[in-house]
Amino acid sequence: MTASRIAPLALYQEVAERLRQRIFSHELPPGTWVDEQALAEHYGISRTPLREALKVLASEGLVTLKPRRGCYVTEISERDLDEVFTVMALLEGQCARTSAQRASDADLERLRRIHADLERAADTDDINGFFEANQAFHHALQEIADNRWLLQVITDLRKVIKLSRHNSLFSEGRLEQSRAEHRSLLDALLARDADAAEQRMREHISSGRAALARIAKAKNRAA
Incomplete structure (x- = not known):
């Protein structure tokens, strides 16, 4: 297991924090499509905690959930x-x-x-x-x-x-x-x-x- 992977029992808050920091550093720039499958594989977790993390970030305005289109890092005008x-x-x-x-x-x-x-x-x-x-x-x-x-x-x-x-x-x-x-x-x-x-x-x-x-x-x- 690499240092970037998260143990399966880690709380979704930890996943949210890692993604939050990647957004703030613009490693995930505004407008970026969030590839759930790739992120889940990268962190070594199932999609369930990842999706819960994305809901947290959506409530903070950092990502936007678009029906039938997926999740994107929010673009601020x-x-x-x-x-x-x-x-x-x-x-x-x-x-x-x-x-x-x-x-x-x-x-x-x-x-x-x-x-x-x-x-x-x-x-x-x-x-x-x-x-x-x-x-x-x-x-x-x-x-x-x-x-x-x-x-x-x-x-x-x-x-x-x-x-x-x-x-x-x-x-x-x-x-x-x-x-x-x-x-x-x-x-x-x-x-x-x-x-x-x-x-x-x-x-x-x-x-x-x-x-x-x-x-x-x-x-x-x-x-």
């Missing part, structure tokens, strides 16, 4: 991104508002530490490090807000965003812009200014969408 980011701005804005109201001194210190990591990554143009610190900061706010339903929806929407072939931080000037937005957001949180925290988070999310749009536009011009 510019309109999809516009709509998803609009909802994300609302949800993460609420998250920032709640966090500003609820954060303890220890919570705020945690945010300061994460922001320091973000600053260090920006100083060295470490896009991967900046992205990780950015994700950690947002996740920390979600934990401080302590609303599991809000967290669940945000998590699902971020999975859909990962279907985009681009990272907004690769847009020229976006890293410095994002750093400035984080500084402003942190200032609002430290001041426990709920209105400002919500507004600055919404602007931060909207700026991320605008950066992705610039990348797509540049790519279309080049093509």
